[in-house]
Amino acid sequence: MTANPMLPKEEHVEQAYFYRVLRERMQEAMSTQDLLAAVRQEVLATTQLPYAIDFMSAELKLTGGFATAMRRLPHYFTPFQSYVIGEAEREGGRLDTRLALEILQREAEYRAQEGSRQGIFLYQFETLCRNRLGYDFGLEAIAADPMFDADWREWILTVRRQVGLIDFADMLYVRSEYYRQRRGKAEKPLLFGEKEGRIALANRRKDPLFLFAALERHLGYPTVPRPKPEDRQKHILPVLQRKVERLESRIRLLEEEQRGGINLAKFYARNQGEKPPE
Numbered sequence: 001m002t003a004n005p006m007l008p009k010e011e012h013v014e015q016a017y018f019y020r021v022l023r024e025r026m027q028e029a030m031s032t033q034d035l036l037a038a039v040r041q042e043v044l045a046t047t048q049l050p051y052a053i054d055f056m057s058a059e060l061k062l063t064g065g066f067a068t069a070m071r072r073l074p075h076y077f078t079p080f081q082s083y084v085i086g087e088a089e090r091e092g093g094r095l096d097t098r099l100a101l102e103i104l105q106r107e108a109e110y111r112a113q114e115g116s117r118q119g120i121f122l123y124q125f126e127t128l129c130r131n132r133l134g135y136d137f138g139l140e141a142i143a144a145d146p147m148f149d150a151d152w153r154e155w156i157l158t159v160r161r162q163v164g165l166i167d168f169a170d171m172l173y174v175r176s177e178y179y180r181q182r183r184g185k186a187e188k189p190l191l192f193g194e195k196e197g198r199i200a201l202a203n204r205r206k207d208p209l210f211l212f213a214a215l216e217r218h219l220g221y222p223t224v225p226r227p228k229p230e231d232r233q234k235h236i237l238p239v240l241q242r243k244v245e246r247l248e249s250r251i252r253l254l255e256e257e258q259r260g261g262i263n264l265a266k267f268y269a270r271n272q273g274e275k276p277p278e
Helices: 009-025 032-040 049-063 067-071 079-089 097-112 117-131 135-143 150-162 168-173 177-183 194-202 208-219 232-258
Strands: none
Touching: 009 032, 009 049, 009 097, 032 049, 049 067, 067 079, 079 097, 079 117, 079 135, 097 117, 117 135, 117 150, 117 208, 135 150, 150 168, 168 194, 168 208, 177 194, 194 208
16 A cells, blocks of 8 residues: 655655755764755755745744744645654654654655555654653644544554553554454455454553564664663763873872972962972
8 A cells, every 4th residue: 555655756866865865964063054054955856845945944043943944834844743753853852863764764764665654653753752842732643644544543542542441552553454354344444455464463461562573673664763871981981081180180189299298388378479398
């Protein structure tokens, strides 16, 4: 079941490139404004992305972020994309900006491959679960994606109401072709295939992350990037340097003591022109 993408393939390809380059170059000593200007020169001028970057750059000057610009371009950016960037820019939010850009990069790459509605929904929902972005507004943003038709929107909003109360694997299973095969009928429109139903049934009463991992292994759905643990090695050299400096100070004091004593006067502040005692 392949969905019709909201944008042409080349737009998704350029979006994926934009998110990747912006994420990688954020570690350089450049402002976001300069990064946007540089990336604008690299993306295809035949796409709509350069115009979107211009609008984002102008919004960045006014508000310090570009999530609001993305919300004001709903014909180009999906509500889910705007929501993820908004959570990364939100004061007190727990989502890192570089991770948010990687999330959108992988989603754009999957859309460029003409990914299915099933794969896109499960990727977006797993993003909410792994990063604790909030099901209420998050699922509302997912349901507003023009890729999903009325049956999908109705089910996504049902998940929004029932998540945490009903096992997600059960909700997926009863809307699958495998459920119809076992029961002989289906009360609601089917949204998932036989394989999704089998995997969901095998993961009932388990952590939903196991369900997502199984779907990714067997059906090739995109994998949500994980937050990378902090590299503690980068702190070792500064700590060692401070310890060496302290050891050198102690050695100098010991040498002075061996030569006849330590002159304590040099450790006290003295008036200008006052000579230390002999």
